[in-house]
Amino acid sequence: MIYEPIPIAAIATAPGRGGIGVVRISGKNLAPVISALFGTTQFKPRHASYLPFTQEDGTVIDQGIAIYFKAPHSYTGEDVLELQGHGGPVVMQMLLSRCLEAGKASGLRLAEPGEFTQRAFLNDKLDLAQAEAVSDLIEASTEAAAKSASQSLSGAFSKVIHDLVDKVVHLRMLVEATLDFPEEEIDFLEKSNARGQLSTIQTALQKVFDQAAQGALLRAGLNIVLAGQPNVGKSSLLNALAGDDVAIVTPIAGTTRDKVTETIHIEGIPLNIIDTAGIRHEHDDVEPGGILNVIDTVERIGIERTWAEVEKADVILHLLDASRGPTRADEAIVARFPDGVPVIRVWNKIDISGHHASVDQMEDATHIYLSAQDHIGIDLLRKELLRIAGWEQTGESLYLARERHLIALKHAHEHLQTAAEYAAQNDQSLDLFAEELRLTQDRLNSITGEFSSDDLLGVIFSRFCIGK
Secondary structure: OOOOOOOEEEEOOOOOOEEEEEEEEEEOOOHHHHHHHHOOOOOOOOOEEEEEEEOOOOOEEEEEEEEEEOOOOOOOOOEEEEEEEEEOHHHHHHHHHHHHHHOHHHOOEEOOOOHHHHHHHHOOOOOHHHHHHHHHHHHOOOHHHHHHHHHHHOOHHHHHHHHHHHHHHHHHHHHHHHHHOHHHOOOHHHHOOHHHHHHHHHHHHHHHHHHHHHHHHHHHOEEEEEEEOOOOOHHHHHHHHHOOOOOOOOOOOOOOOOOEEEEEEEOOEEEEEEEOOOOOOOOOOEEOOOEEOOOOHHHHHHHHHHHHHHHHOOEEEEEEEOOOOOOHHHHHHHHOOOOOOOEEEEEEOHHHHOOOOEEEEOOOOEEEEOEOOOOEOHHHHHHHHHHHHOHHHHHOOOOOOOHHHHHHHHHHHHHHHHHHHHHOOHHHHHHHHHHHHHHHHHHHHHHHOOOOOHHHHHHHHHOOOOOO
8 A cells, every 4th residue: 555645534443333433534634624524623632522423414414522633643643533423334334425525625535454554654653563463452362362462562572673673783883893994803703792692682582483473373373183084083072172062973984074173262372173084095994894995085085185284284183092092094194294293192082992081291292091072181182282382481471473573583583593603703704794684683673664665564454454
């Protein structure tokens, strides 16, 4: 989106019926619009005025409150007028149409999604990380997510990024000053403790990344895929975790043909549980009576989709039947799991096998024994999922980070690693050392918006709701 000085207007409250609805107008000078609406411009800033909202011919649309915010003391940094009336959708549309009609001579137009917050960013009322936190706060699905978004909106995340940038800038200043005065290069890295400063920055960056990554889970949730052979209890486990019958459970193999997704919350952490089709290979086993397994086309597609979900999983719950122990088919499934993804071996049906509910931390994976049908040991699984999600860290400051923030932090870390390699070459590569510090600074600045392309801004704000 391109920033324009002309005024914009939109309904700022959510669609639907409510006790109160708000129409918001923002622009460089709203005096002509206010005069056309009310016949006066004598509104005291930040004071509520109760008055009728009328059509051009004097017909009353509604009775409500008008509040005028004079620039720069407003959300957008421009003049802002907010009209608060009854929250019926027809009334709000009539009021918005009247505002657009009154502001026609001033070029007043409908706001695009996120345009009010974009103007707040462009007018230095918010930085980019804070602007994104506005949207995250509105969309927060848990109390923990709302608290983290509020913390980012207050500037906590931006402050730690600025602190990191300050440390990088200080080190850059020392390095580049030395490059300007070559006679001072002798033992520069030792005299200035440049390596020590670099190590401090790396440690601080890693802490911020850990907190941001944990906060990202609060925003998007952890994707947990249930995988295993047919009839090991995947759907039963999904129902047990969700506390409801969200998946069909039958003794017939291959009941689940496509994925079933349910989002649950455990201690404020959103977990996206994905039940998938049972994995089996045609003709691998012989059913009772000597009949070969035959996989139809629909089930085959379901199995392919199962593997597609496994590839994207944050955590894999590999379900096994505790009453029969591991099989060659189970081992074949394990062999296809992607590297680097946490796997929990869930031994279900202990009500039949005689095992006790327990957690065993084995070398290959965590093994949990439970009964999904009888809800025995489910709490053990919940605790293990929270451990993997890093729930114990939620007592620390968490920032409701987005994927682009994590990518920027990762790239900044990579540049610092490269800088450390040049630092190991003593004073022979100071120019390359300085360049890596500059790139680190650019990556960090992109988070708060000091260094961001117009294309990036357009993508970010276009995802906001209209009126915000």
